[in-house]
Amino acid sequence: MDKASKITFFDNLYALHDGVTDPDEDECASFAPFAAAQKTPNPGQGSASSSSNSNSNSKLWDTRPRKRNSLKLVSTQGNIVTSTPAEPREPITPAPAVVPSKPKLPETFRFKYEEKTPRSSTRRNSTSTPVQKSNIFADMYFYFIPNNIKNITRKLKVQRAHEHGAFCISGSFEETQKAVTHIIADSSFEYPDILQAIGQKSLPDHIIIVKDNFPSDCIQFRRILDHKQYMYLIPGRPAPKLAHIPLDAISASSSSSIATATPKSIQKEVIKQTPHNSLTNKFATPGSVIQPHGSLDVIKATPYPKRKRKQATDVITTPGPNIVKETPLLRNRPQPRFTEIVKETPIKGNSYYTHLAGSTPAFDDFDNLDDFDDFDDFGDPDDFNTADTAATTSYAASGQLPGKHQDDLDLIIATAKQHPFLDSEDISEDDDRDTEDEDSHENPRKNNPRTSEKIKTKGGLLSFQCMHPNLAGPAKPADDVGTREGNGGSMGTGEGPNERIIKVLSELESHYTLHSDPFRALSYRKAISSIRRHPYPLLTASAALKLPSIGPSLASKIEEIASTGNLNQLDTTKTSSEDKALKLFLGIYGVGPKKAREWVLKGYTTLEEIREKEKLTEAQKVGVERHADFGRRIPREEVREHGRVVEEVAREIDQGLVLEVMGSYRRGVKSCGDIDIMITKEGAEGRYIKLVLDRIVERLTERGFLKAALAASKGDDATDGSKWYGASQLSPDLPWRRIDFLVVPWAERGAALLYFTGNVIFNRSMRLLASKKGYVLNQRGLYLDVIRGPKRQKLTEGTLVEGESEQKIFEILGIPYRPPEERNA
DNA sequence: GGGCAATACTG
DNA sequence: CAGTAT
């Protein structure tokens, strides 16, 4: 027969549906809300509709009248094929155990079905249809999810797949699954979503599930690619270890092994053997993933063990076993007060804000939203940088470090380059990698940091991003991209030699972030950082490979981008409308990957829908209502003004309070994502300060400065963690701003500064370094001898080594101090 | 293969 | 506890 046998099975399958028992009730039930939601018209557009009707039996991309009990195969072109195809491939008995509740198909059905399924060989050579472009997908039966072609992109994908030899099946999955060889899922779908969409509790391992970029890639490379490659994997799917029937073997595959293995054992095997999957699973919806397979602790493990901790007050309030006695820098000079800072950099009161207000369109910055939090972590001044708050901006911006610093660092970097075990430039800001000396990473815990003089070796030093200033240089990002806080760059902000590469990789990073693959996204971020500090154009993979945090995969991508200006993968991975909605929802304060995905699955595309139809937490309500406001960057002048207001009120309450604006403001960037203010007082413990915080908040709220609370520390266990997250507004014509108050005991102010000054990459790097050296660095201090149990569960607090001084912490960790402006990793 | 920072608040 | 936040 002709290639026309690219068929959709829906006709016959639909007809046969009568003979088949419905999927069990539970499945239907659980699916129902989804379906219902899908059907509600989406004011927005596209995205949601794409998944509509997934469980409907109505035909999806064939409009011809359907006839019951007809076994006709219908080509997507509309021709009716009267072939009597046999089963598409060797009967692969869907392991009954996998879908225990599902009734077997009636024999008649099976028989007919097998008989009527086209034999590939017959059909393939028929080149009658000009549309047929290749036959690489011969013998493959694709089931797209969502199973419709309402989305133009998907329609094209279906079409293309079909043109290259695939059978594209539409209709109820329940009835077509015997034929299905591949499930092609929209990129926003994770395994649980897929199960939901098709109303199944699990899927037989022989069915390959890939993301929808798989077919396009195959077409491009004119061959069947390895569907196991990550980019095609569906997050959350228990990888069928032995179920990977190579595509080429599919038609001849004897799936006996699959059929005999019990699903559970398979699952466990798989999880053990494919770390990636187990990893991914952690971020998938645990419930839905796990349910079918019973309790798999491996999967259930949360990525980051949490644990409730009552901070021992004495650790904070007593000098304790501090190795370091005093911090001259702090003691010798008066703690800078916020007012002092303000005085030194006066703002032009009204004129500025008048102007600002006039030019504050609500949404224009929105696209950058998701970049905010990642990069404008916290900024703080270190203790002596008080005076250069203003000056800071200029040199940080220019990418020039103050002379001396630069010299020193340059020297160190140069030395490092000669180090055999260091990459030529381990300067990447992200490199949390520990290229350091053998000295510690082997067994961090055993390592006694106090004895490791090696800490100070340059080799070790340079391995961590936290040891490198942000070399603005030519590789600086254009801050308009929103990738950063713009790093206060008036001049050095020019394009780097690898902007294009960075841009493309950023898109991928964003994509992985969107799809809850945080570690892969992290890798991209690190790589981008690395590229940023590379002052020359990267042209080849081998060149790129030499940079830290860039491995084979990224290197080849870089080369592709460098040579073609584009990345093929990106085109197919391209952000769908679902992605847009996902991104939108993720941008809401209080909404994370789970909620965002859930909403997208429900078909929502706009904030209005969310506001009207969803139950929201208090924080989320604010997040939705103030989505636009929170998405806007905050000019540092305004940040300063917020600080001034808070400080003014604080001073009314207690003259002795010390406030510091931290976050990216402290790092000198010109616009910030939020406002972080540390509140402390000489000699004070957290408890007292916490009480003061309550009063400050109270008063500021009365004043109308604070507009909403998003999260606040509970009652009185104030010792640590007292924080207040909320929103503030300077004047009615300005946006609400995200503002955080952090109350810290005097003894912890250094660690708090360090932590809340960020940026994130810098922090992670520094904490990683600390852990390699046997310490734990957190927002309260640098600790020794923290004992951790399995899964890194912390069993012991450890001993506070240093918390008062940033400088000391750097020193103890054996790295040169870096002022805040140089922490823009 | 396993880790990738470490911790606090909400519901 | 899971999710979200920093």
Next chain:
DNA sequence: GCCC
């Protein structure tokens, strides 16, 4: 994704 990268790295040990």
